[in-house]
Amino acid sequence: MMDNEIPYTKKLMGTINTRPSWAFLILLFTAVAILTLQIKNEKPVLPIWPLSGRVGFPGRVIEFPGRVGKPTCVGFFKNVPERKMVKSIKYFGGIGDGKTSNTAAFWRAMRFMETWQEKGGAQLNVPRGRWVTGSFNLTSNFTLFLEEGAVILGSQNPEEWPIIEPLPSYGRGRERLGGRHISLIHGDGLTNVVITGQNGTIDGQGQMWWELWWNRTLEHTRGHLVEMMNSQNILIYNLTFLNSPFWTIHPVYCSNVVIKDMTILAPLKAPNTDGIDPDSSKNVCIEDCYIESGDDLVAVKSGWDQYGIAMARPSSNIIVRRVSGTTPTCSGVGIGSEMSGGISDVIVEDLHVRDSAAGIRIKTDKGRGGYIANITISNITMERVKVPIRFSRGADDHPDENWDLKALPKVKGISISNVVSFNSSKAPLLEGIVNAPFEGICMKNVSILGLPPSARWTCKFVSGSSDGIHPPPCPELQNSGPSSWC
Ligand SMILES: *[C@@H]1O[C@H](CO)[C@@H](O)[C@H](O)[C@H]1NC(C)=O
Numbered sequence: 393m394m395d396n397e398i399p400y401t402k403k404l405m406g407t408i409n410t411r412p413s414w415a416f417l418i419l420l421f422t423a424v425a426i427l428t429l430q431i432k433n434e435k436p437v438l439p440i441w442p443l444s445g446r447v448g449f450p451g452r453v454i455e456f457p458g459r460v461g462k463p464t465c466v467g468f469f470k471n472v473p474e475r476k477m478v479k480s481i482k483y484f485g486g487i488g489d490g491k492t493s494n495t496a497a498f499w500r501a502m503r504f505m506e507t508w509q510e511k512g513g514a515q516l517n518v519p520r521g522r523w524v525t526g527s528f529n530l531t532s533n534f535t536l537f538l539e540e541g542a543v544i545l546g547s548q549n550p551e552e553w554p555i556i557e558p559l560p561s562y563g564r565g566r567e568r569l570g571g572r573h574i575s576l577i578h579g580d581g582l583t584n585v586v587i588t589g590q591n592g593t594i595d596g597q598g599q600m601w602w603e604l605w606w607n608r609t610l611e612h613t614r615g616h617l618v619e620m621m622n623s624q625n626i627l628i629y630n631l632t633f634l635n636s637p638f639w640t641i642h643p644v645y646c647s648n649v650v651i652k653d654m655t656i657l658a659p660l661k662a663p664n665t666d667g668i669d670p671d672s673s674k675n676v677c678i679e680d681c682y683i684e685s686g687d688d689l690v691a692v693k694s695g696w697d698q699y700g701i702a703m704a705r706p707s708s709n710i711i712v713r714r715v716s717g718t719t720p721t722c723s724g725v726g727i728g729s730e731m732s733g734g735i736s737d738v739i740v741e742d743l744h745v746r747d748s749a750a751g752i753r754i755k756t757d758k759g760r761g762g763y764i765a766n767i768t769i770s771n772i773t774m775e776r777v778k779v780p781i782r783f784s785r786g787a788d789d790h791p792d793e794n795w796d797l798k799a800l801p802k803v804k805g806i807s808i809s810n811v812v813s814f815n816s817s818k819a820p821l822l823e824g825i826v827n828a829p830f831e832g833i834c835m836k837n838v839s840i841l842g843l844p845p846s847a848r849w850t851c852k853f854v855s856g857s858s859d860g861i862h863p864p865p866c867p868e869l870q871n872s873g874p875s876s877w878c
Pocket residue numbers: 509510512513532533583584
């Protein structure tokens with residue numbers, strides 16, 4: 393079972409006479425135990441924790457080298473102790489030649505790692521090499537560690553991404569009716585999971601899936617690169633994720649998730665390759681990430697129409713900080729459009745979006761129900777973004793015929809400040825919903841530059857106040873009198 397244990401034991405056994413004394417057996421047992429302890433762990437490659445300090449209040453300012461005085465995600469993730477068992481994927485028969493399937497090796501590894509979840513936890517190291525695999529499930533008290541030069545490659549066989557149940561808050565697969573392909577790396581009902589390393593890579597090789605989507609032969613909703621469901625205390629840190637078939641990182645029904653120092657890349661035309669989509673989750677902190685993809689860099693969600701309303705699982709206390717990147721057809725940070733379980737208390741700050749369709753986008757629609765409340769957005773820099781600020785009704789996108797026309801979303805309390813957008817093409821476009829106006833919008837110190845002199849704000853069914861805006865905002869945002877939001 394354990395590394396070298398059997399050979400060593402056999403060797404010792406060979407020296408034993410046919411009738412050993414009990415005292416000798418006890419001695420032998422002790423010797424084997426000590427030897428086992430010494431040899432069972434390979435030299436561990438352990439991450440150096442950047443998130444140090446006492447576990448405290450989310451968003452608390454702490455100090456550590458390089459980021460003195462800057463707010464960090466510390467407090468959203470409770471540090472885990474050093475794992476008791478560390479093994480390489482090679483030990484489980486893995487072959488990193490870029491061709492051999494390692495699905496069975498990862499399954500073996502995870503079955504073994506699982507036996508350590510109550511015994512101090514385990515870490516699976518993936519060394520330098522190209523490791524092709526189908527989907528595998530993580531376990532609790534577990535670290536997946538990608539060493540420098542390690543590349544995990546998603547299998548090109550759709551059967552290695554088996555079909556699982558749709559999410560209850562969506563009622564069906566997001567793209568196709570019925571079940572959906574499982575994510576490449578999957579976790580359900582876990583605690584204390586870390587996915588990290590020395591900037592190793594997880595490459596979903598999504599091209600095949602994008603083609604199935606483009607040529608309309610996709611049978612089931614595409615899988616994510618990493619999906620964590622019903623889990624808590626999750627850290628995804630210091631890695632590169634490439635070419636996800638669908639949304640790249642999807643924490644759903646989770647709490648206390650930190651996603652930090654990640655590089656997430658997909659071709660700019662790759663469909664629905666969102667970077668990070670916190671969905672019906674609370675206490676999620678996304679920090680210091682660079683994202684380039686064919687869809688939103690970050691999209692906060694909480695379920696879809698009647699299914700999301702019935703499940704009523706909101707997303708709240710979400711921080712998106714120091715994220716930069718580009719998405720030519722979508723937005724830097726999107727809220728919605730699936731938001732039927734409610735979204736509140738979102739902070740977006742220090743965002744840098746370039747060459748994109750939108751910077752900040754709030755998306756909802758009739759039938760969604762739910763709410764979007766207490767959204768605070770500040771210090772946003774944009775370059776060559778077409779519509780820097782956009783609020784819109786959705787694209788008539790419903791799960792089935794049974795959506796409720798009367799389920800109107802409530803949007804209230806959106807504060808946007810300290811925004812500068814260079815070389816923009818359009819003034820902000822703010823379109824609320826008939827009979828469900830977006831209220832309590834507060835804009836302060838927003839400069840949309842590079843527009844033709846004729847450019848005007850477009851506002852429908854919105855109300856709020858503003859101060860220090862260029863070009864001058866629409867009358868709907870010029871409410872005088874005290875506002876609790878400004
Ligand atoms: C994970 O480890 C902690 C101790 O660090 C233990 O209390 C907990 O029960 C373990 N979780 C699981 C699911 O085994």
